[in-house]
Amino acid sequence: AISLARIGSSGINAEYGEVGRLCYIRLGDNAGKTCVIVDLVDQKRLLVDGPHCGLARQVIRLKNLAITDLKVKIARGCKTNVVRAAVTKEDIANKFLQTSLSKKAESKKAKAALGDFDRFKLRVAKTAHNRKIRSAVRKLKKSS
């Protein structure tokens, strides 16, 4: 019997740490890569494999992961080449790029890479943007 490690069920999207689920690695050396859950070690640890992004098969802690709602159909404990075949068949890597999690990670990376001039331009743009919103809100308040 496979015990499912339940992670933060919000009612609408109850994401489970189950075999075949795609996870995004948040922390550690492999941060930024995605992996597929192959087996469960215990309540806190999972055996993952990420042949599509060069991640070796390894045991990883749940706290270093962010579970996505994408899933791949594989058997528990299957070999890496089976995982690879399943991942390419369902094109999970590209599907992941469409998710908001992936987009947020990308924007965070881009923000960290901004130079001093870029940061200035961003600040100016943000100020102008917020000013427009505030003036529109003020107008609405006045008229009501």
Place this chain on the structure above:
Amino acid sequence: VEPGCFLQGHLPRSSVLLASDGLSLELNGLLNGRSGGDLVPPYSALIPLLEISRSAVYRKRALYKRNKIATTPAAKETVEFKTKTVAGEKNGGTRKVPLQKAPRFYPTEDCKVPLKNRKTVKQTKLRSSITPGTVVILLAGAHRGKRAICLKQLPSGLLLVTGPYKINGVPLRRVDQAYVIATSTKVELPALPAIGDEIFKRKGKPTKNEKEMFVDSAGDSGYKISAEKIALQKEVDAAVVPAVKAVDMLQSYLRSRFTLTKGQYPHEMQF
């Protein structure tokens, strides 16, 4: 003990000595066919390898038995005098004149002569991120936090920097590269007038001989910017400001100051 470990040294060749004594064969065996020419260690280092004592080495080498080569060089013939003919009947006709005259003056005490200084002064190496036209954040001084344009590196090693003055009030100024953060923003600079360290040198205080007995300190109005500097600033601004205006938002960027807000850590930021 591995022979190889001793051959890590940087010791001079002693192959001549090696060939002439009976230890060479043993050594060859140790070197395993490698040419030990440049890496031959002294015999003291070889003793643990060859497992013979220092006195045994001495006996084996038997340098005391060998023919000693006379090493005294032949004495050079130094010509010290030159014979010169002298005019006049009673002057002896010729005179010996030394080629090197004795000095006219001898110091009363033999003073120590300082060692020769063979150091050459090199210009400070500039960080690769700082090039002419780089926008630079000034970190210290009256203009701290301001963004200025680095014009070039002066012969003294300091950076020549300008706001431009018209844009943010930073004049033509010398700044050390250590007090500066180089950003990745670069401006295309046109040809600028030649500027050296001389304009920046301040006139020193008058020496005792120059000064009068009582100096009127009230008359000393402090440092005044020379007209030459003002003119030079105008010239540089006329060249640089159009280059700045050509880039979108660069002027307002140069007018703004650099600050750190919450969550910003310089070691984590890209400039």
